[in-house]
Amino acid sequence: MRAGDLTPTRQARLATVDCVSSHRTLRGFAILVLISIGIVVLRLQATLSALYVIARIAFLLAIAFFLFLLWREHRSDIDLWPSRARWVFYGSAALIVVDIAAISFIRESGLDAVVFVFVLAAAGFAMWRTWRDQHSYS
Numbered sequence: 001m002r003a004g005d006l007t008p009t010r011q012a013r014l015a016t017v018d019c020v021s022s023h024r025t026l027r028g029f030a031i032l033v034l035i036s037i038g039i040v041v042l043r044l045q046a047t048l049s050a051l052y053v054i055a056r057i058a059f060l061l062a063i064a065f066f067l068f069l070l071w072r073e074h075r076s077d078i079d080l081w082p083s084r085a086r087w088v089f090y091g092s093a094a095l096i097v098v099d100i101a102a103i104s105f106i107r108e109s110g111l112d113a114v115v116f117v118f119v120l121a122a123a124g125f126a127m128w129r130t131w132r133d134q135h136s137y138s
Contacts, residue, residue, distance in 0.1 A: 056104050063100060067093055081134050088129045092123040
């Protein structure tokens with residue numbers, strides 16, 4: 001079917017669908033603006049700040065729980081490792097948790113973000129290297 005073959009009713013319907021689908025982002029922004037206006041009018045900034053802190057704590061707990069599940073799944077393998085490898089692996093995991101907690105509760109600047117990424121990468125590399133060394137059979 002070509003565009004000229006469509007009936008006027010069908011053309012109008014297609015134009016309405018195109019208009020609605022192209023303004024989904026606008027509708028989303030309108031919803032955000034209404035929520036923001038509601039927060040300002042009802043003076044809920046303190047409540048919003050408290051919810052933000054609770055969400056940050058929940059995120060840290062979720063990361064810790066994920067690491068716990070990984071540890072629980074592989075603890076029998078890790079117990080067979082030499083003492084030094086276990087210390088490096090567990091120390092790196094603890095450093096990652098502390099690093100994420102530290103960046104979550106300070107006012108980060110450019111240098112803080114660089115140090116965060118560096119410490120995270122170094123601890124992750126230490127964990128990966130220890131894991132790889134313990135699983136290579138040469």
